[in-house]
Amino acid sequence: MPRRPGPPSSVQLDPTAPPAVHLAGQHPRTDVERRVRDGTWVRVRHGAYVDAAWLSDVPGADRRMALARLEALRRTSPRPPLLLRESAALVWGLPLVAVPEVTHTVSASNPTSHGARDVVRHVVDVPATHTTMHRGHRVTTLERTAVDCATALHPYAALVVADAALHVGADRDVMLALLEAARGRRGVRRARAVLEVADGGAESPGETWTRWTVLRLGHPVPETQVPVDTGDGRYWADLGYPAWRVLLEYDGAEKYGADGRDAVAALRRERRRQLAVEDAGWRVVRVTAHDRRHVGAFEARLRAALPDAPRTARPHLHPPPA
Structure with missing residues:
Protein backbone atom coordinates (compact mmCIF):
# COMPACT_ATOMS: atom_id res chain seq x y z
CA MET A 1 0.00 0.00 0.00
CA PRO A 2 1.46 3.43 -0.91
CA ARG A 3 2.37 5.92 1.77
CA ARG A 4 2.61 9.67 1.69
CA PRO A 5 6.30 10.52 1.14
CA GLY A 6 8.28 12.18 3.90
CA PRO A 7 9.23 11.62 7.54
CA PRO A 8 6.85 10.27 10.20
CA SER A 9 4.12 12.65 11.30
CA SER A 10 5.19 14.85 14.21
CA VAL A 11 1.75 14.23 15.75
CA GLN A 12 2.55 10.51 15.93
CA LEU A 13 6.06 10.99 17.30
CA ASP A 14 6.34 13.66 20.01
CA PRO A 15 9.99 14.81 20.11
CA THR A 16 9.69 16.27 23.63
CA ALA A 17 12.49 14.86 25.79
CA PRO A 18 12.29 14.47 29.59
CA PRO A 19 13.11 17.72 31.44
CA ALA A 20 15.84 18.59 33.90
CA VAL A 21 14.66 17.65 37.39
CA HIS A 22 15.78 19.47 40.54
CA LEU A 23 16.02 17.23 43.60
CA ALA A 24 15.30 18.85 46.95
CA GLY A 25 18.12 16.92 48.60
CA GLN A 26 20.65 18.70 46.40
CA HIS A 27 19.57 22.24 47.36
CA PRO A 28 19.19 24.16 50.63
CA ARG A 29 15.69 23.87 52.01
CA THR A 30 15.19 27.65 52.06
CA ASP A 31 16.23 27.84 48.40
CA VAL A 32 13.69 25.17 47.42
CA GLU A 33 10.90 26.89 49.37
CA ARG A 34 11.72 30.24 47.79
CA ARG A 35 11.68 28.88 44.25
CA VAL A 36 8.35 27.12 44.83
CA ARG A 37 6.88 30.23 46.48
CA ASP A 38 7.86 32.58 43.66
CA GLY A 39 6.67 30.11 41.00
CA THR A 40 10.07 29.31 39.52
CA TRP A 41 9.77 25.61 40.30
CA VAL A 42 6.80 23.24 40.18
CA ARG A 43 6.65 20.09 42.32
CA VAL A 44 6.17 16.95 40.22
CA ARG A 45 6.50 14.36 42.98
CA HIS A 46 7.90 14.19 46.51
CA GLY A 47 11.27 15.92 46.63
CA ALA A 48 11.42 16.61 42.88
CA TYR A 49 10.76 19.81 40.92
CA VAL A 50 10.97 21.15 37.36
CA ASP A 51 11.19 24.67 35.98
CA ALA A 52 7.72 26.18 35.74
CA ALA A 53 8.56 27.61 32.31
CA TRP A 54 8.87 24.05 30.98
CA LEU A 55 5.21 23.40 31.84
CA SER A 56 3.54 26.73 31.12
CA ASP A 57 2.15 28.21 27.91
CA VAL A 58 2.74 25.05 25.89
CA PRO A 59 0.28 22.55 24.43
CA GLY A 60 0.24 19.18 26.12
CA ALA A 61 1.21 20.41 29.59
CA ASP A 62 -0.31 17.25 31.12
CA ARG A 63 1.96 15.14 28.94
CA ARG A 64 4.98 17.19 30.01
CA MET A 65 4.03 16.76 33.65
CA ALA A 66 3.88 12.99 33.15
CA LEU A 67 7.32 13.03 31.50
CA ALA A 68 8.62 15.04 34.44
CA ARG A 69 7.29 12.43 36.88
CA LEU A 70 9.03 9.69 34.91
CA GLU A 71 12.32 11.57 35.03
CA ALA A 72 11.93 12.33 38.74
CA LEU A 73 11.30 8.64 39.48
CA ARG A 74 14.38 7.64 37.49
CA ARG A 75 16.54 10.21 39.31
CA THR A 76 15.38 9.11 42.76
CA SER A 77 15.48 5.33 42.21
CA PRO A 78 18.54 3.23 43.17
CA ARG A 79 18.17 1.49 39.80
CA PRO A 80 16.28 2.93 36.81
CA PRO A 81 12.82 1.32 36.84
CA LEU A 82 11.54 -0.57 33.82
CA LEU A 83 8.62 1.38 32.36
CA LEU A 84 5.75 -0.26 30.50
CA ARG A 85 2.27 0.44 29.08
CA GLU A 86 1.37 4.15 28.81
CA SER A 87 4.54 5.21 30.62
CA ALA A 88 6.71 3.51 28.02
CA ALA A 89 4.53 5.00 25.29
CA LEU A 90 5.24 8.46 26.70
CA VAL A 91 8.98 7.88 26.50
CA TRP A 92 8.68 6.59 22.93
CA GLY A 93 6.73 9.76 22.06
CA LEU A 94 3.51 7.96 21.07
CA PRO A 95 0.17 9.79 21.39
CA LEU A 96 -2.25 8.79 24.15
CA VAL A 97 -5.99 9.35 24.45
CA ALA A 98 -5.53 9.98 28.18
CA VAL A 99 -2.21 10.85 29.81
CA PRO A 100 -1.77 8.67 32.92
CA GLU A 101 -1.54 10.30 36.33
CA VAL A 102 0.54 7.37 37.55
CA THR A 103 3.76 5.78 36.35
CA HIS A 104 3.61 2.13 35.29
CA THR A 105 6.67 0.08 36.22
CA VAL A 106 7.63 -3.59 36.40
CA SER A 107 8.10 -5.16 39.82
CA ALA A 108 9.85 -8.43 40.59
CA SER A 109 7.54 -9.14 43.52
CA ASN A 110 4.15 -8.10 44.82
CA PRO A 111 4.34 -4.43 45.86
CA THR A 112 3.60 -3.40 49.43
CA SER A 113 0.91 -0.93 50.44
CA HIS A 114 3.58 1.56 51.48
CA GLY A 115 4.77 2.44 47.98
CA ALA A 116 4.37 5.82 46.31
CA ARG A 117 0.80 6.49 45.25
CA ASP A 118 1.84 7.86 41.87
CA VAL A 119 3.58 4.60 40.88
CA VAL A 120 1.78 1.40 39.84
CA ARG A 121 4.02 -1.66 39.99
CA HIS A 122 3.07 -4.63 37.79
CA VAL A 123 4.34 -8.12 38.52
CA VAL A 124 4.79 -9.34 34.95
CA ASP A 125 7.42 -11.29 33.05
CA VAL A 126 9.35 -9.03 30.70
CA PRO A 127 12.31 -10.83 29.09
CA ALA A 128 15.46 -8.83 28.46
CA THR A 129 14.79 -9.08 24.72
CA HIS A 130 11.60 -7.06 25.27
CA THR A 131 13.43 -4.13 26.89
CA THR A 132 15.69 -1.34 25.70
CA MET A 133 17.05 2.06 26.69
CA HIS A 134 15.40 5.11 25.17
CA ARG A 135 15.96 8.74 26.12
CA GLY A 136 17.75 7.61 29.27
CA HIS A 137 14.89 5.37 30.46
CA ARG A 138 14.57 1.59 30.65
CA VAL A 139 11.44 0.83 28.67
CA THR A 140 9.73 -2.02 26.92
CA THR A 141 10.48 -2.18 23.20
CA LEU A 142 8.24 -0.28 20.81
CA GLU A 143 6.42 -3.46 19.83
CA ARG A 144 6.01 -4.71 23.41
CA THR A 145 4.76 -1.28 24.46
CA ALA A 146 2.07 -1.27 21.78
CA VAL A 147 1.03 -4.83 22.68
CA ASP A 148 0.85 -4.07 26.41
CA CYS A 149 -1.32 -1.03 25.69
CA ALA A 150 -3.52 -3.10 23.37
CA THR A 151 -4.20 -5.67 26.10
CA ALA A 152 -4.83 -3.12 28.86
CA LEU A 153 -6.54 -0.09 27.32
CA HIS A 154 -9.95 0.60 25.80
CA PRO A 155 -9.84 -0.57 22.15
CA TYR A 156 -9.90 2.96 20.72
CA ALA A 157 -7.09 4.14 23.03
CA ALA A 158 -5.15 0.99 22.14
CA LEU A 159 -5.68 1.61 18.42
CA VAL A 160 -4.28 5.14 18.75
CA VAL A 161 -1.06 3.70 20.23
CA ALA A 162 -0.86 0.80 17.75
CA ASP A 163 -1.38 3.06 14.73
CA ALA A 164 1.32 5.44 15.90
CA ALA A 165 3.76 2.64 16.72
CA LEU A 166 3.38 1.16 13.24
CA HIS A 167 3.69 4.63 11.72
CA VAL A 168 7.07 5.22 13.36
CA GLY A 169 8.50 1.81 12.56
CA ALA A 170 7.13 -0.95 14.79
CA ASP A 171 7.12 -4.44 13.25
CA ARG A 172 3.57 -5.84 13.04
CA ASP A 173 4.83 -9.44 12.79
CA VAL A 174 6.76 -9.01 16.04
CA MET A 175 3.66 -7.61 17.73
CA LEU A 176 1.52 -10.52 16.54
CA ALA A 177 4.17 -12.99 17.72
CA LEU A 178 4.11 -11.39 21.17
CA LEU A 179 0.34 -11.84 21.30
CA GLU A 180 0.61 -15.45 20.15
CA ALA A 181 3.06 -16.14 22.98
CA ALA A 182 0.56 -14.62 25.42
CA ARG A 183 -2.38 -16.66 24.13
CA GLY A 184 -4.99 -17.26 26.83
CA ARG A 185 -4.09 -14.27 28.95
CA ARG A 186 -6.48 -11.48 29.77
CA GLY A 187 -6.96 -8.91 27.00
CA VAL A 188 -5.15 -10.86 24.28
CA ARG A 189 -8.24 -11.48 22.10
CA ARG A 190 -9.16 -7.81 22.23
CA ALA A 191 -5.58 -6.82 21.46
CA ARG A 192 -5.49 -9.12 18.44
CA ALA A 193 -8.69 -7.51 17.13
CA VAL A 194 -7.09 -4.09 17.52
CA LEU A 195 -3.92 -5.13 15.69
CA GLU A 196 -5.99 -6.60 12.85
CA VAL A 197 -7.13 -3.10 11.91
CA ALA A 198 -4.13 -1.08 13.13
CA ASP A 199 -2.61 0.88 10.25
CA GLY A 200 0.67 2.76 10.10
CA GLY A 201 -0.83 5.11 7.52
CA ALA A 202 -2.67 7.01 10.24
CA GLU A 203 -0.88 10.31 10.77
CA SER A 204 -2.79 11.54 13.82
Missing part, protein backbone atom coordinates in the same frame (compact mmCIF):
# COMPACT_ATOMS: atom_id res chain seq x y z
CA PRO A 205 -5.13 10.32 16.56
CA GLY A 206 -7.89 12.19 14.71
CA GLU A 207 -7.39 10.00 11.66
CA THR A 208 -7.44 6.95 13.90
CA TRP A 209 -10.71 8.12 15.45
CA THR A 210 -12.22 8.54 11.99
CA ARG A 211 -11.27 5.00 10.95
CA TRP A 212 -12.37 3.59 14.32
CA THR A 213 -15.77 5.26 13.96
CA VAL A 214 -16.22 4.07 10.38
CA LEU A 215 -15.60 0.50 11.56
CA ARG A 216 -17.93 0.88 14.54
CA LEU A 217 -20.66 2.01 12.15
CA GLY A 218 -20.21 -1.24 10.25
CA HIS A 219 -18.60 0.03 7.06
CA PRO A 220 -15.74 -1.76 5.26
CA VAL A 221 -12.18 -1.02 6.33
CA PRO A 222 -11.00 2.14 4.53
CA GLU A 223 -7.53 2.45 3.02
CA THR A 224 -5.14 5.01 4.50
CA GLN A 225 -3.00 7.54 2.61
CA VAL A 226 -4.89 7.32 -0.67
CA PRO A 227 -3.01 8.84 -3.66
CA VAL A 228 -5.19 11.03 -5.84
CA ASP A 229 -3.92 12.22 -9.22
CA THR A 230 -5.47 15.51 -10.35
CA GLY A 231 -4.85 18.20 -12.92
CA ASP A 232 -3.04 20.08 -10.17
CA GLY A 233 -0.71 17.20 -9.33
CA ARG A 234 -0.80 14.24 -6.93
CA TYR A 235 -2.43 14.69 -3.53
CA TRP A 236 -2.68 12.27 -0.63
CA ALA A 237 -5.93 11.83 1.28
CA ASP A 238 -6.07 10.64 4.89
CA LEU A 239 -8.24 7.62 4.12
CA GLY A 240 -10.98 6.49 1.82
CA TYR A 241 -12.40 3.95 -0.62
CA PRO A 242 -10.62 4.18 -3.99
CA ALA A 243 -13.04 1.71 -5.60
CA TRP A 244 -15.90 4.12 -4.88
CA ARG A 245 -13.77 7.29 -5.28
CA VAL A 246 -14.74 8.45 -1.80
CA LEU A 247 -12.23 10.14 0.53
CA LEU A 248 -12.33 11.03 4.22
CA GLU A 249 -10.23 13.92 5.49
CA TYR A 250 -9.75 14.69 9.18
CA ASP A 251 -9.27 18.41 9.78
CA GLY A 252 -7.30 18.80 12.99
CA ALA A 253 -6.00 22.07 14.41
CA GLU A 254 -2.42 21.00 13.66
CA LYS A 255 -3.20 21.14 9.93
CA TYR A 256 -3.70 24.91 9.99
CA GLY A 257 -1.06 26.00 12.49
CA ALA A 258 -1.31 28.48 15.36
CA ASP A 259 -0.43 31.65 13.47
CA GLY A 260 -3.38 33.47 11.89
CA ARG A 261 -1.64 34.20 8.60
CA ASP A 262 -0.43 30.61 8.34
CA ALA A 263 -3.97 29.39 8.96
CA VAL A 264 -5.39 31.57 6.18
CA ALA A 265 -2.75 30.32 3.74
CA ALA A 266 -3.40 26.72 4.79
CA LEU A 267 -7.14 27.16 4.27
CA ARG A 268 -6.53 28.52 0.79
CA ARG A 269 -4.27 25.59 -0.07
CA GLU A 270 -6.82 23.16 1.32
CA ARG A 271 -9.60 24.75 -0.73
CA ARG A 272 -7.52 24.54 -3.91
CA ARG A 273 -6.69 20.94 -3.11
CA GLN A 274 -10.31 19.96 -2.56
CA LEU A 275 -11.44 21.59 -5.83
CA ALA A 276 -8.73 19.69 -7.72
CA VAL A 277 -9.73 16.40 -6.07
CA GLU A 278 -13.43 16.94 -6.81
CA ASP A 279 -12.68 17.89 -10.40
CA ALA A 280 -10.88 14.54 -10.69
CA GLY A 281 -14.15 12.81 -9.81
CA TRP A 282 -13.73 12.11 -6.08
CA ARG A 283 -16.18 12.86 -3.28
CA VAL A 284 -14.71 14.21 -0.05
CA VAL A 285 -16.19 13.74 3.44
CA ARG A 286 -14.57 16.17 5.87
CA VAL A 287 -14.35 15.20 9.54
CA THR A 288 -13.64 17.52 12.47
CA ALA A 289 -13.45 17.35 16.25
CA HIS A 290 -17.10 18.47 16.28
CA ASP A 291 -18.06 15.10 14.82
CA ARG A 292 -16.75 13.35 17.92
CA ARG A 293 -19.68 14.85 19.81
CA HIS A 294 -22.14 14.42 16.94
CA VAL A 295 -21.37 11.05 15.38
CA GLY A 296 -24.84 10.85 13.85
CA ALA A 297 -24.16 13.84 11.60
CA PHE A 298 -20.88 12.32 10.44
CA GLU A 299 -22.59 9.01 9.76
CA ALA A 300 -25.25 10.74 7.65
CA ARG A 301 -22.61 12.48 5.52
CA LEU A 302 -20.69 9.25 5.08
CA ARG A 303 -23.79 7.27 4.09
CA ALA A 304 -24.72 9.94 1.56
CA ALA A 305 -21.27 9.66 -0.04
CA LEU A 306 -21.03 5.87 -0.14
CA PRO A 307 -22.92 3.67 -2.61
CA ASP A 308 -25.42 1.11 -1.36
CA ALA A 309 -22.75 -1.47 -0.60
CA PRO A 310 -23.01 -4.34 1.90
CA ARG A 311 -21.88 -3.24 5.32
CA THR A 312 -19.26 -5.31 7.15
CA ALA A 313 -20.02 -5.28 10.86
CA ARG A 314 -17.08 -5.56 13.27
CA PRO A 315 -18.78 -6.10 16.64
CA HIS A 316 -15.51 -7.17 18.31
CA LEU A 317 -14.31 -3.59 18.05
CA HIS A 318 -17.37 -2.02 19.61
CA PRO A 319 -16.58 -0.24 22.90
CA PRO A 320 -18.21 -1.51 26.09
CA PRO A 321 -21.62 0.06 26.92
CA ALA A 322 -20.10 2.27 29.61
